[in-house]
Amino acid sequence: MALNEATAHELITRLQQREVTARELVQATLDRIDAVDGQINAFISIDAEGALTHADEIDRRRAKNEPLGPLAGIPIALKDVLCVRGGRTTCGSKILEHYIAPYDATAVAQLRAADAIIIGKTNMDEFAMGSSCENSYFGPTLNPRDPERVPGGSSGGSAAAVAADETILALGTDTGGSVRQPAGYCGVVGLKPTYGRVSRYGLVAYASSLDQIGPISKDVEDTALLLQAIAGHDPRDSTSIDVPVPDYLAGLKDGIKGLKVGLAQEHFPAGLDAEVATAAQSAAATLADAGAELVDVQLPVAGHPEYCIGTYYLIAMGEASANLTRYDGVKYGHRAEGDLNLQEMYLRTRSEGFGEEVKRRIMLGTYALSAGYYDAYYRKAQQVRTLIRQDFEKAFTTCDILLSPVAPTTAFRLGEQTDDPLQMYLNDIYTASVNLAGIPGISVPYANGADGLPIGIQLLAPPLEEAKLLRMAYALERTTA
Amino acid sequence: MRYETVIGMEVHVELQTASKMFCGCAADHFQVEANTHICPVCTAQPGALPVINGRAMELTAMTGLALHCQIRPHNVFARKNYLYPDLPKGYQVSQYELPLCEDGWVEITSEDGPKKIGVERVHLEEDTGKLQHTGRASLIDYNRAGVPLMEIVTDASIRSADEAFDYLNKIRQVVRYLGASSGDMEKGAMRCEANISIRPEGSDEFGTKVEVKNLNSFRAVRNAIAYEVERQQQVIEEGGQVRQVTMGWDEQMGVTREQRSKETSEDYRYFPEPDLLDVHLEVEWINRVGRELPELPADKAARFSEIYGLNQKDIAVLIEDAAVAAYFEEAAQHSGADPKSVANWVTGEIFRRLNDEDVLIADAKVSPAALVELLALVKDGAINQNAAREVFTELWEKGGSPAAIVETKGLKQISDTSELDEAVAKVIEANPDAAEKIKDGNLKTVQFLMGQVMKETRGKANPQLVQELIKKQLRV
Ligand SMILES: [Zn+2]
Numbered sequence: 031m032a033l034n035e036a037t038a039h040e041l042i043t044r045l046q047q048r049e050v051t052a053r054e055l056v057q058a059t060l061d062r063i064d065a066v067d068g069q070i071n072a073f074i075s076i077d078a079e080g081a082l083t084h085a086d087e088i089d090r091r092r093a094k095n096e097p098l099g100p101l102a103g104i105p106i107a108l109k110d111v112l113c114v115r116g117g118r119t120t121c122g123s124k125i126l127e128h129y130i131a132p133y134d135a136t137a138v139a140q141l142r143a144a145d146a147i148i149i150g151k152t153n154m155d156e157f158a159m160g161s162s163c164e165n166s167y168f169g170p171t172l173n174p175r176d177p178e179r180v181p182g183g184s185s186g187g188s189a190a191a192v193a194a195d196e197t198i199l200a201l202g203t204d205t206g207g208s209v210r211q212p213a214g215y216c217g218v219v220g221l222k223p224t225y226g227r228v229s230r231y232g233l234v235a236y237a238s239s240l241d242q243i244g245p246i247s248k249d250v251e252d253t254a255l256l257l258q259a260i261a262g263h264d265p266r267d268s269t270s271i272d273v274p275v276p277d278y279l280a281g282l283k284d285g286i287k288g289l290k291v292g293l294a295q296e297h298f299p300a301g302l303d304a305e306v307a308t309a310a311q312s313a314a315a316t317l318a319d320a321g322a323e324l325v326d327v328q329l330p331v332a333g334h335p336e337y338c339i340g341t342y343y344l345i346a347m348g349e350a351s352a353n354l355t356r357y358d359g360v361k362y363g364h365r366a367e368g369d370l371n372l373q374e375m376y377l378r379t380r381s382e383g384f385g386e387e388v389k390r391r392i393m394l395g396t397y398a399l400s401a402g403y404y405d406a407y408y409r410k411a412q413q414v415r416t417l418i419r420q421d422f423e424k425a426f427t428t429c430d431i432l433l434s435p436v437a438p439t440t441a442f443r444l445g446e447q448t449d450d451p452l453q454m455y456l457n458d459i460y461t462a463s464v465n466l467a468g469i470p471g472i473s474v475p476y477a478n479g480a481d482g483l484p485i486g487i488q489l490l491a492p493p494l495e496e497a498k499l500l501r502m503a504y505a506l507e508r509t510t511a
Numbered sequence: 512m513r514y515e516t517v518i519g520m521e522v523h524v525e526l527q528t529a530s531k532m533f534c535g536c537a538a539d540h541f542q543v544e545a546n547t548h549i550c551p552v553c554t555a556q557p558g559a560l561p562v563i564n565g566r567a568m569e570l571t572a573m574t575g576l577a578l579h580c581q582i583r584p585h586n587v588f589a590r591k592n593y594l595y596p597d598l599p600k601g602y603q604v605s606q607y608e609l610p611l612c613e614d615g616w617v618e619i620t621s622e623d624g625p626k627k628i629g630v631e632r633v634h635l636e637e638d639t640g641k642l643q644h645t646g647r648a649s650l651i652d653y654n655r656a657g658v659p660l661m662e663i664v665t666d667a668s669i670r671s672a673d674e675a676f677d678y679l680n681k682i683r684q685v686v687r688y689l690g691a692s693s694g695d696m697e698k699g700a701m702r703c704e705a706n707i708s709i710r711p712e713g714s715d716e717f718g719t720k721v722e723v724k725n726l727n728s729f730r731a732v733r734n735a736i737a738y739e740v741e742r743q744q745q746v747i748e749e750g751g752q753v754r755q756v757t758m759g760w761d762e763q764m765g766v767t768r769e770q771r772s773k774e775t776s777e778d779y780r781y782f783p784e785p786d787l788l789d790v791h792l793e794v795e796w797i798n799r800v801g802r803e804l805p806e807l808p809a810d811k812a813a814r815f816s817e818i819y820g821l822n823q824k825d826i827a828v829l830i831e832d833a834a835v836a837a838y839f840e841e842a843a844q845h846s847g848a849d850p851k852s853v854a855n856w857v858t859g860e861i862f863r864r865l866n867d868e869d870v871l872i873a874d875a876k877v878s879p880a881a882l883v884e885l886l887a888l889v890k891d892g893a894i895n896q897n898a899a900r901e902v903f904t905e906l907w908e909k910g911g912s913p914a915a916i917v918e919t920k921g922l923k924q925i926s927d928t929s930e931l932d933e934a935v936a937k938v939i940e941a942n943p944d945a946a947e948k949i950k951d952g953n954l955k956t957v958q959f960l961m962g963q964v965m966k967e968t969r970g971k972a973n974p975q976l977v978q979e980l981i982k983k984q985l986r987v
Contacts, residue, residue: 111558112558113556113557113558119557119558121557126557129557131557131558132551132556133551133556133559135558230558230560231558231559231560232558232559233558234557234558235557235558237785238785238786239785265562266560267560268560268561268563268786268787268788269560269785269786269787269788348782349782349785351592351780352590352592352601352602352780352782355592355594355600355601355602356555356557356599356600356601358594358596358601360596360651361554361555361599362556372596376594396780399592399780399781399782400778400780401778401780404780404782408782
């Protein structure tokens with residue numbers, strides 16, 4: 031097996047045993063990027079020189095037996111929504127095409143402290159708005175499993191890069207499913223941690239109350255490793271949770287005997303794609319074989335797309351409409367050329383700089399927050415959000431983990447849904463409610479559809495129960511192996 | 512027809528915290544090189560997040576308590592959305608539905624005596640940057656962006672420019688006493704807007720209000736209100752209607768000018784700031800802040816009247832500045848000090864010097880102890896008033912001990928009868944006409960002879976004794 035195809039936990043051992051060097055490993059991923067990324071387009075920026083220099087430094091330090099971080103020498107790709115000091119951070123947008131971040135995101139600083147090697151920044155739907163990675167100013171990313179299909183979104187670049195072995199690890203961000211759905215479509219593992227478990231400082235905001243950084247990797251153990259490196263309280267993020275981080279690897283392989291896995295009937299409606307439904311039911315059955323107990327639960331609000339999708343989009347777009355006001359051409363980023371007064375400068379800058387989907391969401395969000403509509407839309411959405419959270423709380427009184435599909439279908443074709451935003455939004459029916467409730471969720475590849483494309487299973491846990499969630503995911507992964 | 516003026520005020524006060532409202536940058540921005548107190552947070556770099564300045568919360572709660580407000584235990588910050596280059600994020604983090612402090616009052620002095628002005632709310636927000644227009648370009652300094660800003664909003668119970676002036680003065684006193692703000696309007700640390708309307712006297716309905724912005728000095732507040740009231744009366748008397756507009760005060764021309772019509776009022780699309788958690792203030796914390804409030808101007812005034820028996824005019828002057836009041840008190844409490852003469856000296860000589868030389872009392876070289884010692888020397892007859900002024904001048908300029916200055920300058924009052932008898936005799940001899948006048952009953956001329964004796968003794972003679980001796984020698 032080529033170096034770039036291995037997992038982080040295998041490679042960490044091999045690096046420690048001096049079987050391979052960080053330089054060889056980084057070179058292998060760079061070679062792979064050279065070979066395939068022209069087609070897949072998973073990356074927006076690649077820092078080959080910086081990565082190799084960093085790899086040499088790690089190798090030198092290892093040679094001197096200096097202490098090294100837990101991810102020493104492991105290549106990682108970052109969704110281009112995370113600020114890396116001195117590097118370009120575009121958010122997949124023309125408006126930030128040449129923006130150089132003046133600081134490191136906390137998660138990036140944590141990766142540096144862990145001695146991981148940042149190899150590049152990955153493609154994404156502009157400002158993380160999308161479910162297909164087609165809304166990027168830098169062109170769409172293709173699904174490595176089938177180049178006619180989308181990789182999912184918005185962290186499509188990160189998921190595709192891991193799936194195509196262009197990197198060992200990646201970080202994505204998940205606002206309504208943006209880590210889990212592309213992980214599902216590309217056949218890799220993707221975790222959205224509890225809201226507040228990973229600092230958002232330096233994550234360019236789409237929807238502040240929903241955004242969360244999450245690991246994308248080839249297997250569950252790698253996800254645990256990467257979560258370990260980035261989780262924790264950050265005084266610079268007021269919404270981050272000040273609770274000690276447990277050891278996610280300690281009990282990972284302890285099995286799931288006695289754990290209760292809940293299935294909500296609402297997640298299996300009549301019209302659901304048969305393959306997807308069968309895969310989820312089969313996954314539940316195999317977990318039962320492995321010692322879990324299956325229970326039926328009800329999610330009368332959280333299980334209904336008509337509540338969740340509306341609520342999710344009202345809140346996300348409302349917050350986004352304010353979060354994106356700062357891209358006005360004044361301080362940084364794209365500014366319209368010409369002899370313009372202030373109003374014209376704003377209008378032209380934003381008209382030129384933002385893509386269609388971003389404009390749509392800013393306008394809808396602005397509308398939802400407007401005087402006279404606020405109560406009917408934004409405030410109402412917050413009320414439904416509380417009901418959704420309560421729904422999950424109640425469900426978790428009778429089970430440890432909830433199991434559902436990640437997405438209603440396998441990866442769709444490029445262009446298939448771009449003309450129908452509403453259809454596109456339905457990609458989030460299993461994932462958006464999870465962000466609204468702030469609970470952790472993981473997407474684990476489980477089966478393949480008749481089209482040969484992966485079908486992912488989503489597992490959910492109560493807030494801060496990532497260790498239990500990972501244990502269940504690990505068990506599920508074993509049943510598919 | 513006679514009209515009644517109805518005014519509500521909004522005062523913005525910059526808090527004197529070490530750091531800004533949501534980041535660690537220094538909050539100081541006055542005469543600081545442009546864009547040197549900035550960071551990713553206060554310049555709204557993508558991905559940067561706010562963290563609440565606890566001290567700003569505390570200073571606002573202190574102000575609220577000092578203004579007799581209820582302090583809300585559950586606080587929510589909100590985004591106020593609007594687009595302007597001095598506002599880096601495109602929204603101002605402020606408080607909307609749930610302000611920190613509500614329902615208080617301030618007592619002011621009106622024509623009819625003491626009067627309470629209702630304080631509807633005191634809330635916390637962040638300041639904007641500063642724009643500078645140079646020819647065809649505009650420059651922005653973000654040093655001020657994110658500086659904690661407290662907004663104090665009254666009800667519509669202010670009835671005149673004088674009341675507005677006094678209200679503003681009371682607010683400034685309070686924030687200065689609390690150490691919450693410098694309150695310096697000329698430095699922009701306190702900024703003011705007034706909502707002004709008029710109505711026929713006796714009417715309960717409010718007239719159309721006009722918002723006047725840009726009131727950057729106490730003078731501007733008084734003049735702008737007076738001007739605007741006059742303007743509105745004229746509009747009505749000419750058969751017109753006052754329109755609801757926002758006006759700016761043009762200090763130079765002394766007029767209000769329309770800035771924008773309120774008919775196209777902006778929709779700020781307030782919503783709870785998702786980057787901040789709600790702030791829950793413990794009752795114990797609120798109580799502690801209340802307990803630790805320093806003595807406030809009104810309480811100090813009452814106490815000064817009771818303990819020191821001072822008149823209202825002196826009290827008003829003394830308590831204006833807490834440091835001056837403390838100086839007075841330190842002196843007045845010295846054993847043997849006479850509070851009234853201390854007050855006279857502080858409000859007289861010391862104030863004249865502070866104002867003339869633009870120095871703070873904290874920097875004065877005359878200590879309260881030295882002042883008391885000086886007054887004791889006068890009282891005991893060791894020096895006269897003339898000499899006292901001379902000693903004071905020396906103390907003010909160089910400091911030191913009054914007794915030592917009297918000694919080295921030879922200012923000790925001459926109260927020795929035989930020595931003075933000689934001087935008086937000499938003066939009478941030199942001024943026979945004056946002596947005659949006095950003998951004829953023109954006692955005013957005694958003053959003239961006294962002056963001559965003072966001259967003779969280089970100002971050191973005990974004036975009372977001199978007067979007695981003149982009368983005695985002339986047998987009147
Ligand atoms: Zn700052």
